[in-house]
Amino acid sequence: MKLILTIAWRNILRHKSKSLIIGFILFLGALLMTLGNGVISGMDRGVSKNIVNGFLGDIVIISEKQKTDNILLNMMGTSIEPIYNYKQIKQALQSQDYLDRFLPAGKNLALALTSESNQNPGFAFMLGVDFEAYRKMFPNAFTALEGGFLEPGKRGILVPVSARNEFFDYTNIWIIPEHGALVKENLPAETQKDPYSIFIDSAIVLMGMNESNSSTDIRFPVKGIIKYRALNTIFGHFSITDIESYRECLGYFSATGKSLDVPKEEQKLLSMESGDLDALFSEDTLMVSNERTRAQAPANVLQKNTPAPQADIEDGAYNLVFVKLKGRVSEKQALTRLNKALTDAHLGVRAITWKKASGPIGGMASLIKGALFIFVMLLFVVAIIIIINTLTMSALERTPEIGMMRAIGAKKSFISGMFLGETAILSAFFGGAGIVCGIIIVKIIPLLKIRTANDMLQILYGGDVFSPVLNTADILTTLVQLGIVTLCAALYPMLVARNITPLEAIARD
Amino acid sequence: MNIIEIKGLKKDYPLGATVVNALRGIDLAVEEGELMSIVGPSGSGKTTLLNVIGCIDHATEGSVQIGGREITALNDREITGIRLHKIGFIFQTFNLIPVLDVRENVEFPLLLMKKYSGAELHKRADKLIEEVGLKEFTKHRPAELSGGQRQRVAIARALVTNPDIVLADEPTANLDSVTGASILELMKEMNRVEKTTFIFSTHDANVLQYAKRIVKIKDGLTVQ
Ligand SMILES: Nc1ncnc2c1ncn2[C@@H]1O[C@H](COP(=O)(O)OP(=O)(O)OP(=O)(O)O)[C@@H](O)[C@H]1O
Numbered sequence: 001m002k003l004i005l006t007i008a009w010r011n012i013l014r015h016k017s018k019s020l021i022i023g024f025i026l027f028l029g030a031l032l033m034t035l036g037n038g039v040i041s042g043m044d045r046g047v048s049k050n051i052v053n054g055f056l057g058d059i060v061i062i063s064e065k066q067k068t069d070n071i072l073l074n075m076m077g078t079s080i081e082p083i084y085n086y087k088q089i090k091q092a093l094q095s096q097d098y099l100d101r102f103l104p105a106g107k108n109l110a111l112a113l114t115s116e117s118n119q120n121p122g123f124a125f126m127l128g129v130d131f132e133a134y135r136k137m138f139p140n141a142f143t144a145l146e147g148g149f150l151e152p153g154k155r156g157i158l159v160p161v162s163a164r165n166e167f168f169d170y171t172n173i174w175i176i177p178e179h180g181a182l183v184k185e186n187l188p189a190e191t192q193k194d195p196y197s198i199f200i201d202s203a204i205v206l207m208g209m210n211e212s213n214s215s216t217d218i219r220f221p222v223k224g225i226i227k228y229r230a231l232n233t234i235f236g237h238f239s240i241t242d243i244e245s246y247r248e249c250l251g252y253f254s255a256t257g258k259s260l261d262v263p264k265e266e267q268k269l270l271s272m273e274s275g276d277l278d279a280l281f282s283e284d285t286l287m288v289s290n291e292r293t294r295a296q297a298p299a300n301v302l303q304k305n306t307p308a309p310q311a312d313i314e315d316g317a318y319n320l321v322f323v324k325l326k327g328r329v330s331e332k333q334a335l336t337r338l339n340k341a342l343t344d345a346h347l348g349v350r351a352i353t354w355k356k357a358s359g360p361i362g363g364m365a366s367l368i369k370g371a372l373f374i375f376v377m378l379l380f381v382v383a384i385i386i387i388i389n390t391l392t393m394s395a396l397e398r399t400p401e402i403g404m405m406r407a408i409g410a411k412k413s414f415i416s417g418m419f420l421g422e423t424a425i426l427s428a429f430f431g432g433a434g435i436v437c438g439i440i441i442v443k444i445i446p447l448l449k450i451r452t453a454n455d456m457l458q459i460l461y462g463g464d465v466f467s468p469v470l471n472t473a474d475i476l477t478t479l480v481q482l483g484i485v486t487l488c489a490a491l492y493p494m495l496v497a498r499n500i501t502p503l504e505a506i507a508r509d
Numbered sequence: 510m511n512i513i514e515i516k517g518l519k520k521d522y523p524l525g526a527t528v529v530n531a532l533r534g535i536d537l538a539v540e541e542g543e544l545m546s547i548v549g550p551s552g553s554g555k556t557t558l559l560n561v562i563g564c565i566d567h568a569t570e571g572s573v574q575i576g577g578r579e580i581t582a583l584n585d586r587e588i589t590g591i592r593l594h595k596i597g598f599i600f601q602t603f604n605l606i607p608v609l610d611v612r613e614n615v616e617f618p619l620l621l622m623k624k625y626s627g628a629e630l631h632k633r634a635d636k637l638i639e640e641v642g643l644k645e646f647t648k649h650r651p652a653e654l655s656g657g658q659r660q661r662v663a664i665a666r667a668l669v670t671n672p673d674i675v676l677a678d679e680p681t682a683n684l685d686s687v688t689g690a691s692i693l694e695l696m697k698e699m700n701r702v703e704k705t706t707f708i709f710s711t712h713d714a715n716v717l718q719y720a721k722r723i724v725k726i727k728d729g730l731t732v733q
């Protein structure tokens with residue numbers, strides 16, 4: 001063993017240029033593999049951390065009637081089924097000791113009509129919550145860029161930056177908070193020079209989109225413009241409203257236990273034929289909305305600054321319950337236990353993981369993960385081919401030497417061992433250096449605070465800031481990968497070398 | 510006792526569509542402790558014969574016994590074992606492992622045998638290095654030695670395992686006559702001291718004086 005390593009080591013020194021080529025490839029391969037693993041890991045951690053801590057929690061409870069699990073960006077789907085029995089669900093949840101917190105919320109798509117526009121309506125995802133409870137559940141999920149937050153018992157909406165920009169693109173109306181001023185720096189670059197060319201409004205009229213034909217226009221005063229801490233391109237679609245107004249808007253039974261008092265014919269006019277979004281784009285619907293919005297303040301738009309008075313807010317309808325787990329419990333275990341408890345209590349709801357709930361984002365993350373994996377695999381193959389080539393050449397060049405060793409009694413295994421030893425030493429030195437450099441780079445990158453606003457990149461970055469991460473398991477994975485590369489690369493040259501016969505060595509003489 | 514017994518040894522090399530009959534029925538017996546030379550013109554089959562005896566080439570036909578053991582039917586593992594334990598080899602060129610120094614080269618077969626401790630290993634190697642007159646060169650790499658010195662190292666290495674037979678295929682072909690003579694003188698001396706059987710091939714009539722026995726071979730057959 002010592003002999004093999006001695007010979008291997010000295011051969012490395014003797015064939016410096018070849019060793020350097022192989023070493024460089026191993027270094028580069030290990031470096032890129034480490035970085036790739038770091039990015040994948042960072043993405044995984046970032047996306048899960050941001051979604052779990054900032055938006056969905058670990059587990060989401062949805063109605064049993066809800067067909068698709070993906071409730072985060074179900075743009076083209078149907079509306080999310082309401083949950084009417086939150087109080088009972090709450091009781092069931094309270095008895096589960098592995099749950100940290102939970103928060104009921106309304107979440108659906110709404111048409112944004114605005115009071116001033118003669119443009120086509122825009123869309124907004126609404127998240128209706130008890131704002132104080134929301135802040136406790138997801139502290140620091142966002143900051144107010146302009147204005148403030150929602151006040152208890154008051155109607156209002158918090159519009160995220162990206163929703164505001166989208167809305168502006170659609171309607172040329174720039175939303176600012178109530179009693180707020182125009183903050184020029186926040187305007188899109190092209191309008192900053194001439195801010196007087198745009199319309200400004202501090203209210204949005206939202207009409208919930210819901211299959212039961214019961215939605216209503218509600219005028220929401222804008223209380224603040226918010227910026228989510230990360231993944232704004234995903235979360236940024238969600239405007240946050242108070243839960244009572246949300247219910248009114250969606251036409252759910254509110255906490256007062258009454259349906260909203262909207263004239264039948266108006267309801268019919270406003271609501272969709274079905275939940276099918278295509279209906280929205282039919283001529284009729286658009287004309288109706290145009291007419292309505294041109295009327296500036298439609299007669300039936302609820303303009304009151306407070307939602308209908310409430311008996312007990314928790315008696316009303318919700319769509320989801322966000323659940324956060326205590327640190328110790330595994331997601332899988334918690335999900336099984338929770339679902340059993342919910343089924344046993346016949347509550348008509350089921351629990352799903354945040355991954356399922358966030359549908360396309362999880363999908364996008366796995367897509368990027370897959371692409372990165374293929375990239376790392378390609379690297380693998382290229383590195384292996386180059387090393388095989390170089391080592392095989394080296395084996396053939398050393399035929400007389402190897403044949404002579406065989407002639408004086410070295411076994412085939414000795415020759416293979418020598419080659420494996422050489423590759424292993426190079427792999428340990430250069431590959432090791434590559435991994436160390438990779439780790440250092442992964443540690444440095446987050447300090448550079450590289451930011452992106454791009455959707456795909458944000459997922460890759462695991463948030464707004466590029467933050468790859470490597471834990472022990474990742475490093476072990478990289479080590480195993482490096483080991484596999486080494487073995488694969490050494491295998492063929494080893495075979496070539498061990499099959500060199502003493503005769504060949506003599507024939508060369 | 511005969512250390513080598515060869516009967517009806519034939520060796521064919523396929524060469525394109527034809528076959529070269531390199532050895533065409535050799536019968537040969539070698540006694541222990543002999544210092545034998547195989548002579549013959551170029552292409553007569555000297556190298557082929559030594560290769561078969563040295564277990565680095567197989568016979569096509571016939572029987573070859575080394576130390577009473579038939580070697581023609583052995584597998585690679587067993588053959589490798591015989592090469593390591595029973596035979597010492599001295600080649601014309603490329604005898605030594607370039608990355609190892611003189612002492613390491615001599616110790617190499619002992620290390621492969623895995624039966625000696627470090628101290629014993631050094632003792633044996635140093636003894637032989639001294640006998641071949643390279644005491645001052647133990648730490649030199651082959652590249653730092655002359656052709657004659659390299660052959661000396663090869664002799665030391667061939668002898669270090671105490672083999673039954675040492676085979677040398679034209680060991681002096683690459684050396685000038687004075688150096689060549691000294692190498693053969695050394696082999697003769699080692700044969701006397703270590704009682705090891707030596708077989709070397711040559712086509713140089715001048716070196717025959719060192720051999721105790723001469724076997725002539727021509728067109729793949731021994732001639733008396
Ligand atoms: N690998 C081979 N393939 C085909 N023919 C071979 C091979 N090795 C040897 N021969 C042929 O076998 C015959 C004997 O060759 P060998 O090398 O044994 O001769 P030799 O006596 O050692 O000659 P020299 O004195 O030139 O070294 C020659 O005709 C040679 O051409």
Ligand SMILES: [Mg+2]
Pocket residue numbers: 555556557678
């Ligand atoms: Mg020859």
